[in-house]
Amino acid sequence: MRTLVMGDIHGAYKGLMQCLERCNFDPSSDTLIQIGDIPDGLDEVYECVEELLTIDRFISIRGNHDEWLLDFIENGKHPREWAHGGKGTIHSYAKRLDREIKICTTDNAVLKTSLNPDDIPLHHQNFFKAQKLYHIDELNNCFVHAGFNRWIAFHGQPAQNYLWDRGFWKDALQYQNAALNESAPELFYMHDHFNDIYIGHTPTTNWQTDQPMQAVNIFNMDTGSGHAGRLTIMDVETKEYWQSDMVDELYKKAI
Numbered sequence: 001m002r003t004l005v006m007g008d009i010h011g012a013y014k015g016l017m018q019c020l021e022r023c024n025f026d027p028s029s030d031t032l033i034q035i036g037d038i039p040d041g042l043d044e045v046y047e048c049v050e051e052l053l054t055i056d057r058f059i060s061i062r063g064n065h066d067e068w069l070l071d072f073i074e075n076g077k078h079p080r081e082w083a084h085g086g087k088g089t090i091h092s093y094a095k096r097l098d099r100e101i102k103i104c105t106t107d108n109a110v111l112k113t114s115l116n117p118d119d120i121p122l123h124h125q126n127f128f129k130a131q132k133l134y135h136i137d138e139l140n141n142c143f144v145h146a147g148f149n150r151w152i153a154f155h156g157q158p159a160q161n162y163l164w165d166r167g168f169w170k171d172a173l174q175y176q177n178a179a180l181n182e183s184a185p186e187l188f189y190m191h192d193h194f195n196d197i198y199i200g201h202t203p204t205t206n207w208q209t210d211q212p213m214q215a216v217n218i219f220n221m222d223t224g225s226g227h228a229g230r231l232t233i234m235d236v237e238t239k240e241y242w243q244s245d246m247v248d249e250l251y252k253k254a255i
Helices: 013-022 045-052 064-075 086-094 122-129 159-164 167-180
Strands: 003-006 031-034 057-060 103-105 110-113 134-136 142-144 197-199 213-215 218-220 232-235 241-243
Touching: 013 045, 013 232, 013 241, 045 086, 045 122, 064 122, 064 159, 086 103, 086 110, 167 213, 167 218
Parallel strands: 003 031, 031 057, 142 197, 197 218
Antiparallel strands: 003 232, 103 110, 134 142, 213 218, 232 241
């Protein structure tokens, strides 16, 4: 029995399957913690959710893209007009309908679509409604999509901190760089102590790498899946990790 953590998927079902196969994932005994952003990007969101639902010990953390899709499910309107990869999500669910889904777009957003919340299968709606904002395991490891305000108590922060806070990761990188120059404080301050912290949201490709990055005790697992990077899965205990092929090679026609 292992516990593995997976970064942002963004509709890359082929990458998901490669990661599960390459780490010899056992869906009946291994635990998978996925740290958010399953939709938006490539057009196999439906397949990703279906696969994740087959895993007995699966913990799903909500990301900002998951929240946008949930807003559509609950309110009938996408808060970002399906920008930032949302067209892939529309196509993913539209492929399974017996009617044509119309999409009127600009360069950056969907002005209008005939996709309705009821077009999202009920078990998928329930999947996104059941996601957690964070998970703390029995070893005091923290799993959260983006980060949090490290200066105040972790529990009870606004949901937007867990979904959006990029400053947490950037602070850790700055601290680590300062530590290399022997100009950092002795400790990286956090109000609440965790063993290891796993995040996504801010792609490591911003630092010209498609590998997971570590700063202090924080592991950034967003290695660019759904865009021009890879999907990554890591063993929480050993820190061994496995990756998909480059998603722009897996989906040459889609990216």
